[in-house]
Amino acid sequence: MSPAMEMGAESWENEDEDQISEAKYQQGVKHLCDNIGIKRLPRKYILPISERPIFKNAEKNANCTNLPIIDFAQLQGSNRSQVLKNLSKACEENGLFQLVNHGIPRDVLNSMRDVTRRFFELPYEERSQYMSADMGNLVRYGTSFNQNKDGVFTWRDFLKLTCNPLSDAIPHFPTFPLDFRTVVATYAKETKFLSIMLMEAILESLGLGCDDINNTKMEEDDILKEFQDGSHLMILNCYPSCPQPDLTLGMPPHSDYGFITLLLQDNVPGLQIEHDGNWITVEPIPNSFVVNLGDHLEIFSNGKYKSVLHRVMVNSLRSRITVASLHSLPWATTVRPWSRLINEANPKRYMDTDFTTFLAYITSCEPKKKNFLESRKLITRQ
Template sequence: MEVVAGKPLRVQSLAQAGLANVPSQFIQPPETRPGSWGETPDSRIPVIDLFLFDPQHSDDVRRNLRQYCSEWGAFQVRNHGVPQRLLDDMRRTGLSFFNDCPMSERSKYFCDPNSAASEGYGSRMLVKDDSVLDWRDYFDHHSLPLSRRNPTRWPDFPPNYREVVTEYSDQMNSLAQKLLGLMSKSLGLSSSCIEKAIEEVYQNITISYYPPCPQPELTLGLQAHSDIGAITLLIQDDVGGLQVLKDGKWINVQPLSDAIVVILADQTEIITNGKYRSAEHRAITNANRARLSVATFHEPAKTRKISPAAELLNNNSSLPRYREVVYGEYVSSWYTKGPEGKRNVDALLLVH
């Protein structure tokens, strides 16, 4: 990323400069560009009605969860209990930071350029200097546990920014707990099984802004990867661009203003011994319109050891398919080597 007056130049600034061609560091190799794999633009990922967690519908919900967690690793949920007002406020607030907040104010929150996943306003995700860059800017918030949550590190523009993010954090955490409980029960386990394996939840909220791109056929807003934690809850605007890999084809995740996208991450795949899979996904760019998404990541503490749940192995008399890993070591490997699809979790597979 170029540096101007000692500060990194954001992708949004490049887009606003009116470039006809993207800089070379954003150009994907031919095999990872949009269109290089099979794509099915008319297909859609599944949508589950949670019926506001009404017990009368719990059997149907668990049945759908079991199918989509094992076959897709990603789906959308409706009637999830998070107020529509809050979803709209979160999108509006995030967009206002990128579009209405002066750069002089935004620059106060620049990430540490030498530290992966540091809190604040950034563009670069990986430590590797030779990695292809994503066509994306973002603001990352450390929101849980409460000892990490310091709203003074977050923007105060627009004026209700910090209040909206705080409420959103709490609502997403509550929904993640409910979904993990239902997922555990859908496997015939105690409702607390997956949550106990994770132990204390660490939550990050990342608002991603994808500016219009002059050459969307050469770039990605976010390269293909599976998330490293336990579960990700995501909302997007009406532009679209999120895709999930299914059976070798990229499937669009249709924008639904009232829905939340659920993406299973690598630690859940390990805990469920591969019965549930993490979803490989990416974001494509758009030549004419900017796009916004808000991803809420839930993951274990860095010191937590993750392995297939003993309850699952005992109940099914099956061997573990994944070796135990310290989560912090897994995170370091991901940020150092790069995501490369699901390569990181696949490296933990045991051969029996």
């Protein structure tokens, strides 16, 4: 560490944190680490004891690896019916699965990870051009989980990109690194196509056992047409190494709002899901996607499939980057339980909703866990 950096770290540790401008935290974790070189966690990032990443059973959480894996190639082959059953089970019991053999070339994945890492390595002055508190911006650089509402900040910086329609969005994307727009556009096209193929399988798995196969197929086709023009939000995440990772989180427990999220990880573990009262680490499988189910899919399935509660851990040794692609119906479309899944024995369990309702909710309160989904419930399953 240079003498200047050492002085910066010392002055930070000796400075009264109550007098530190909120603007320093709003500039992001990466800026904090790069320019101050902190050796201990600032108070702004220290979670209450009850919210810290303390395991009830650390050994079980660290070593659990039997999360469902779906082979996309088999899903397209003669074994489709069995894979659909496995998919349905994963959606009901876990709200998550790891997708392998998905068909997106390895070099596309590597390029996306690489350009993400290089973006966060840019000087702060370059990244900060896109910093905004306006959640409606096509491109938005920010920090924490919801920096407008978070009382305690989480150890994360992000870049959010609206990717549909892609041709309209690309001119707003960052111009540095120089290959950023090209790499992101290629990746966005690939993940969009994959998401539609996955949604086709998920819809088919929801319709398994329906007597009226022809009508079910027609309804599936209509829904997939909407997904062609559906929302696509890409979030590039950076979790710098943290001096005291046991006191904070990269992201707090939450569920995603859309139908499905395709998460591309690097080789640094960090994602955890809640399952049977335990936090389970999702170990990265090279060149795979983690597919999270979101609140919209739980609503659409009338509670048959579950959005997954998840959080992100940080560590003291290595930074971690991920790319999340969130897919749902068009912004203006109302999401409601599929009529085919509602009957006398299984009444409608959720209110209709749309993106405007979701945006109003998260801008008016601090989102925690699955609170938004809970606010849409009509019936609590016994």
